Amino acid sequence: MSAIVQVQQLAKRYMPGDVLAVKGVSFEIQEGEIFSLLGPNGAGKTTTISMLSGLLAPTGGEAAIGGRSILREPLAVKSIIGVVPQEIALYDALSARENLLFWGRMHGMSGKPLQARVDEVLEQIGLRDRAGDRIRTYSGGMKRRVNIGVGLLHRPRLVFMDEPTVGIDPQSRRNILDMVKELNRQGMTVLYTTHYMEEAQELSDRVGIMDHGELIALGTQRELTQMVGEHEALRLHLNEGDSADKVAEAVATVPGVLQASATDHQVVATVAEADEMLAAVITRASEAGARIRTVDIEEPNLETVFLHLTGRALRD
Amino acid sequence: MRKILNIAWKDLISAFREPGVVIMMLVTPFALTLVMGFAFGAFGGGNAGPAGIPMTIVNHDAGEFGQRLVRMLEADGLADLLVVTVLSDDAAARAAVDADQSAAAVIVPADFSEAVVPAGLSQGDTSGLQGAQPVTIELYANPTRPVSAGVVRTVAERFIDVASAQRSAGLVVVGQIVGNRLADPQAMAQQGAAIGHRVGDQVASTSLVRVVGESDAAGQSNFDWLGYMAPSMAILFLMFTVSAGGRTILLERDLGTLPRMLTTPTGAAQVLGGKVLGTYLTGLAQMIILFVASTLLLGVHWGAPAPVAALLLSLVAAGTGWGMLIAAYSKTTGQANAVGTALSLTFGALAGNFVVRDLLPDVLKKASLITPNAWGLDGFKALAAGGTLADVALPIAALWGMAAITFALAVVAFRRQAAQ
Ligand SMILES: Nc1ncnc2c1ncn2[C@@H]1O[C@H](COP(=O)(O)OP(=O)(O)OP(=O)(O)O)[C@@H](O)[C@H]1O
Ligand SMILES: [Mg+2]
Numbered sequence: 001m002s003a004i005v006q007v008q009q010l011a012k013r014y015m016p017g018d019v020l021a022v023k024g025v026s027f028e029i030q031e032g033e034i035f036s037l038l039g040p041n042g043a044g045k046t047t048t049i050s051m052l053s054g055l056l057a058p059t060g061g062e063a064a065i066g067g068r069s070i071l072r073e074p075l076a077v078k079s080i081i082g083v084v085p086q087e088i089a090l091y092d093a094l095s096a097r098e099n100l101l102f103w104g105r106m107h108g109m110s111g112k113p114l115q116a117r118v119d120e121v122l123e124q125i126g127l128r129d130r131a132g133d134r135i136r137t138y139s140g141g142m143k144r145r146v147n148i149g150v151g152l153l154h155r156p157r158l159v160f161m162d163e164p165t166v167g168i169d170p171q172s173r174r175n176i177l178d179m180v181k182e183l184n185r186q187g188m189t190v191l192y193t194t195h196y197m198e199e200a201q202e203l204s205d206r207v208g209i210m211d212h213g214e215l216i217a218l219g220t221q222r223e224l225t226q227m228v229g230e231h232e233a234l235r236l237h238l239n240e241g242d243s244a245d246k247v248a249e250a251v252a253t254v255p256g257v258l259q260a261s262a263t264d265h266q267v268v269a270t271v272a273e274a275d276e277m278l279a280a281v282i283t284r285a286s287e288a289g290a291r292i293r294t295v296d297i298e299e300p301n302l303e304t305v306f307l308h309l310t311g312r313a314l315r316d
Numbered sequence: 317m318r319k320i321l322n323i324a325w326k327d328l329i330s331a332f333r334e335p336g337v338v339i340m341m342l343v344t345p346f347a348l349t350l351v352m353g354f355a356f357g358a359f360g361g362g363n364a365g366p367a368g369i370p371m372t373i374v375n376h377d378a379g380e381f382g383q384r385l386v387r388m389l390e391a392d393g394l395a396d397l398l399v400v401t402v403l404s405d406d407a408a409a410r411a412a413v414d415a416d417q418s419a420a421a422v423i424v425p426a427d428f429s430e431a432v433v434p435a436g437l438s439q440g441d442t443s444g445l446q447g448a449q450p451v452t453i454e455l456y457a458n459p460t461r462p463v464s465a466g467v468v469r470t471v472a473e474r475f476i477d478v479a480s481a482q483r484s485a486g487l488v489v490v491g492q493i494v495g496n497r498l499a500d501p502q503a504m505a506q507q508g509a510a511i512g513h514r515v516g517d518q519v520a521s522t523s524l525v526r527v528v529g530e531s532d533a534a535g536q537s538n539f540d541w542l543g544y545m546a547p548s549m550a551i552l553f554l555m556f557t558v559s560a561g562g563r564t565i566l567l568e569r570d571l572g573t574l575p576r577m578l579t580t581p582t583g584a585a586q587v588l589g590g591k592v593l594g595t596y597l598t599g600l601a602q603m604i605i606l607f608v609a610s611t612l613l614l615g616v617h618w619g620a621p622a623p624v625a626a627l628l629l630s631l632v633a634a635g636t637g638w639g640m641l642i643a644a645y646s647k648t649t650g651q652a653n654a655v656g657t658a659l660s661l662t663f664g665a666l667a668g669n670f671v672v673r674d675l676l677p678d679v680l681k682k683a684s685l686i687t688p689n690a691w692g693l694d695g696f697k698a699l700a701a702g703g704t705l706a707d708v709a710l711p712i713a714a715l716w717g718m719a720a721i722t723f724a725l726a727v728v729a730f731r732r733q734a735a736q
Contacts, residue, residue: 050575053579054578054579055575055578055579075581075583076581078579078580078581078582079581083576083579085572085575085576085579087572088572089571089572089573089575089576090573091326091330091573093329093330093333093334094326094329094330098326098329102322102326103576103580105318105322106319106322106323106577106580106582107580107581108319108581110318134333150576
């Protein structure tokens with residue numbers, strides 16, 4: 001395997017506002033893998049992808065894609081990559097087919113091969129029947145699928161997908177995740193960003209965890225979870241109306257609880273041995289006024305890794 | 317180039333698919349042309365072409381030709397077109413026009429027949445010809461009904477053409493009579509020269525009988541409001557179209573499609589080229605549609621096709637330059653929209669899209685030269701009056717120059733933005 005993406009100390013400072021959005025990240029993506037950048041809102045995922053796809057000039061560092069420098073050979077880089085932007089970027093007044101034809105031509109495709117490829121992609125995203133309708137009349141999920149189709153049209157070796165499942169129904173999300181896996185099976189390298197732990201977990205060969213513009217961890221899922229050690233997590237599901245924050249504070253004081261944090265109506269406590277700690281945690285939580293509906297015992301996962309590294313839950 | 321065309325074509329299609337845009341580009345200027353046409357009396361009260369035009373005639377001529385003119389105006393063939401009132405008092409006839417009860421008054425002087433065919437001419441007495449003074453039929457036109465008055469004028473002129481032709485026939489008859497009398501060759505030569513002289517003079521002074529319009533208003537009463545309004549409204553709304561075209565650059569930036577284009581192997585210059593061409597083609601399509609519609613539906617005469625086309629091409633180029641300039645120096649679409657609207661209206665006012673520019677003060681007339689509107693309007697006025705390519709060379713050159721300058725300034729601003 002060889003690296004198709006090599007990133008060295010890439011940094012971006014947005015001038016108006018003076019925001020250091022990406023603080024010198026370095027990583028490599030191997031040809032043929034699905035690489036996820038996992039991180040909460042504002043972590044710098046989109047900024048990183050924008051620099052790699054030549055939209056934003058980096059303030060520092062360098063990156064090469066397919067051996068071509070993003071700084072010196074931007075056009076060569078652009079013919080290697082496909083980009084699926086986070087915000088849907090399509091023409092409302094045009095139909096799905098017209099959009100695909102337009103973007104195909106922007107990638108230098110034309111004539112019969114383009115027509116055939118557009119049909120293929122429409123099939124793939126499941127929109128053959130509605131291909132002639134204007135995008136304006138589509139649901140959010142359908143637009144998302146066209147948005148993805150545009151990025152795949154020219155069969156790029158490498159595709160950047162920036163949170164492609166944001167704000168859509170579970171079924172469309174399922175379709176998209178299956179599509180990403182299928183594309184990868186066919187040999188496409190994928191850089192996938194998300195703030196959903198489950199997606200990164202299901203898709204990725206390797207994961208980079210981003211927070212506040214920094215890559216705080218990088219590796220296979222196994223490597224990452226080992227960072228947490230042999231720790232397990234206790235997840236308490238509380239009744240609505242209970243104060244998760246207060247409960248988390250109380251649980252954190254239990255001897256043997258390494259860390260505790262609150263997300264909506266849930267408290268996650270990191271412990272060495274879940275079985276041994278279960279009773280003590282539940283007792284302390286109840287004393288703090290929690291009415292516990294269920295308790296899950298979780299093996300270490302990307303969520304606990306993030307918690308372990310930042311002391312915060314991924315979604316807050 | 318293929319990518320530039322791809323972007324331009326996409327913009328053209330998108331523009332014509334927006335109902336709001338089509339209303340702004342085509343329906344509104346066409347409707348305004350009609351409304352302004354009505355307002356300035358272009359249709360003389362009727363809507364399916366001129367009909368039932370009220371007019372008055374006063375005939376002081378006891379001779380044959382005065383009677384014939386009255387009979388012709390009252391003839392059945394003209395009954396739909398003209399409603400003729402015969403009066404005997406000049407002042408009453410003019411008063412009817414002033415009170416807007418009549419589109420025009422035709423006043424035939426007492427010596428009209430005598431002027432057309434002097435008494436004694438048929439007897440071979442040509443002395444009447446020698447001293448003939450041009451005689452004047454007065455046409456007192458209603459300036460608020462230029463088209464209707466124009467119809468009356470044309471009918472009167474047609475009659476005079478016929479009368480003049482008869483007069484020439486009369487001269488020919490004279491010649492024949494002279495021939496039959498077997499006058500001596502020398503006298504014949506003399507008379508022939510005299511007649512030739514006379515006919516020559518007659519041609520030179522167009523005709524012995526002239527129709528005059530009402531004093532100063534003569535030029536204006538003949539003014540073709542539809543012919544002015546059709547190009548005028550088209551130009552005014554072209555400015556809205558091109559500023560909307562420039563605005564799509566900002567719109568696409570916000571929408572993410574512009575950045576997305578830049579993630580494809582397409583240079584920024586190509587993208588800009590596509591946007592410029594798209595705006596140009598949209599503006600051109602608008603102008604062509606308005607041109608065809610006003611020609612076919614309203615019978616507007618724009619002028620000879622080739623120079624009209626040349627002028628249109630340069631006009632749209634200058635407009636597109638302004639559209640790009642507005643977009644390049646606006647930060648948001650809202651700002652571009654406001655500036656575009658304000659500028660379009662200001663340009664329209666300066667250039668005489670609403671009021672004829674000749675009525676504006678000199679300062680504004682000079683200022684209007686920075687607008688594509690003024691140059692375009694001047695060009696179309698010249699072409700409607702029968703001008704050739706040479707007559708519009710200056711406007712065309714000025715418009716292309718304007719296109720080059722505005723475009724260059726826009727590129728400077730776009731460059732500066734891209735560098736950030
Ligand atoms: N154009 C900009 N100008 C100034 N600051 C910006 C700009 N774009 C992003 N930022 C800031 O940079 C940081 C990183 O933003 P970025 O969009 O890369 O995050 P992200 O990981 O993609 O987040 P999300 O999950 O919400 O999409 C944020 O603090 C954001 O506010
Ligand atoms: Mg993002």
